[in-house]
Amino acid sequence: MNLSDARWYLCIGLVDDLLRRVEQAVSGGIDVVQLRDKTDNVAEQRRVGPALRSLCRDLGVPFIVNDSPELAVDLDADGVHIGQDDVSIERCRLLMGSSAIVGLSTHAPDEFTAGLQTSASYLSAGPIEATPTKPGREGTGLTYATWAQAHSDRPVFITGGVNQHNVGGLIAAGLRHFVVVRAITESPDPQRSARALVEAYEAALS
Numbered sequence: 001m002n003l004s005d006a007r008w009y010l011c012i013g014l015v016d017d018l019l020r021r022v023e024q025a026v027s028g029g030i031d032v033v034q035l036r037d038k039t040d041n042v043a044e045q046r047r048v049g050p051a052l053r054s055l056c057r058d059l060g061v062p063f064i065v066n067d068s069p070e071l072a073v074d075l076d077a078d079g080v081h082i083g084q085d086d087v088s089i090e091r092c093r094l095l096m097g098s099s100a101i102v103g104l105s106t107h108a109p110d111e112f113t114a115g116l117q118t119s120a121s122y123l124s125a126g127p128i129e130a131t132p133t134k135p136g137r138e139g140t141g142l143t144y145a146t147w148a149q150a151h152s153d154r155p156v157f158i159t160g161g162v163n164q165h166n167v168g169g170l171i172a173a174g175l176r177h178f179v180v181v182r183a184i185t186e187s188p189d190p191q192r193s194a195r196a197l198v199e200a201y202e203a204a205l206s
Contacts, residue, residue: 036066146174
């Protein structure tokens with residue numbers, strides 16, 4: 001998949017019924033799946049990772065691993081996503097090669113500008129509002145997200161509380177790529193929730 005065509009990017013942890021939830025979300029319209037477990041339960045990620053990778057490949061969506069290029073290599077993932085305090089983009093490329101997807105989180109213009117000087121495949125910007133998935137981090141607001149999009153030569157995925165109710169305003173501001181967590185992971189019906197995201201996106205564009 002060309003990341004420029006990806007609208008919805010799911011970050012999901014080691015939740016109950018992980019494979020079913022991901023399968024439903026992708027069939028509802030999710031374009032990219034990232035395994036993001038902040039409990040550092042590497043053993044469990046190694047256990048479920050191969051099945052999740054196989055599922056993503058069967059569904060035709062990229063499978064990304066959070067934070068660790070070493071784990072991404074071990075799981076034969078399509079890519080890795082790193083934060084400002086993780087290993088470098090160069091280290092990821094050394095381990096995973098030039099064709100791998102490598103994403104970088106940014107929270108401020110100086111971080112974004114520095115990220116553009118790397119070989120990152122995409123950048124994320126946010127969180128636009130404070131969110132429990134990033135405890136202790138204040139929201140960056142919409143201004144930073146729109147600035148990042150305007151200054152980027154590659155896809156910019158917007159993080160922080162994006163859902164079917166606010167995505168229309170984000171699209172009106174010129175944003176096109178979005179990360180979702182709770183909208184899917186806390187939903188009793190991931191497929192229906194993913195479809196609602198897609199429908200809200202298309203309605204905003206029209």
